[in-house]
Amino acid sequence: MRRLLVIAVIVGLLGGVAAHSAALTTTMWLPDNRLATLAGQLRGYEQHDYRLPLRQGQLLRLSLGSNKPSTRFSLLPPGGGTALLQGAGDSRRYSVRVLQDGDFTLRIYQTVDAARLGESSRFSLQLQALGPVGHDTLPAFRRQLAWRDIRFTLQCDCRSSLNTLLLRMDGPRQRQQLQLALDGSISGAELADLNADGRPELYLYLQSAGSGSYGSVLTLLLDARQQLQQLPALPPLAADAAGQGYMGHDQFEIAGQRLLRRFPLYRPQDSNTTPTGGWRELRYRLAASGDGWQLQLESSTP
Incomplete structure (x- = not known):
């Protein structure tokens, strides 16, 4: 998938992904009401993290499509913890209301079974943040x-x-x-x-x-x-x-x-x-x- 900002290697265990997986981190700003479309590829234990700076009151909408049923996502709150949303790459539309300001993490990864076999998958991601009324919007x-x-x-x-x-x-x-x-x-x-x-x-x-x-x-x-x-x-x-x-x-x-x-x-x-x-x-x-x-x-x- 697409790499848009700071690239870093993160080693750890988040969202049920193996500890020796490599994470590619991309920070994205989602201006109010604008649809962002991205695409990427996973191999084995690789995972893509999208850091999303969001504001309290925003409604985040997302849809993940993939050519493999083993592709998954988890939306993690600032600082980590229990996932706010989890789903598969089946192009379903998900939404969640953001209750705090901060950097949320959207993690894309494969199931443990698929990663262990070294499988690869392609994915496409759509993101949209609907801004709360009365807030100034960022550049698109x-x-x-x-x-x-x-x-x-x-x-x-x-x-x-x-x-x-x-x-x-x-x-x-x-x-x-x-x-x-x-x-x-x-x-x-x-x-x-x-x-x-x-x-x-x-x-x-x-x-x-x-x-x-x-x-x-x-x-x-x-x-x-x-x-x-x-x-x-x-x-x-x-x-x-x-x-x-x-x-x-x-x-x-x-x-x-x-x-x-x-x-x-x-x-x-x-x-x-x-x-x-x-x-x-x-x-x-x-x-x-x-x-x-x-x-x-x-x-x-x-």
């Missing part, structure tokens, strides 16, 4: 991401079809502030080093306005001078190849040294809300192109 997208001693702060209102991203980078040798015009809203952000040069790239996952929710990626690369430079956009999908059956609803994530892009496939008779053609996964590598770098399509499955 707000993230902090860290790469070693470099920190990125991102903020975008993202409530219209055309938006502006405020980006601040704080490093030991350089500080920068940028404003970037966006065609669409931001659905996620990750840091990675896909060209293995020891410096991070910032990947912003964009979603167009409207029911199609067509996806794109804005990539910012930190060069040897510690300057951020914007890379070319993803090449368009060809109608007779990787893009056949494509009608939007993209999901993006970094896996190893590749950018993965998944989307449902539509047959000619399908409506926009009911794809029946399965899913396609595209893999992109960050390759040298002229004097710079560019994401290039490497493979398509199926």
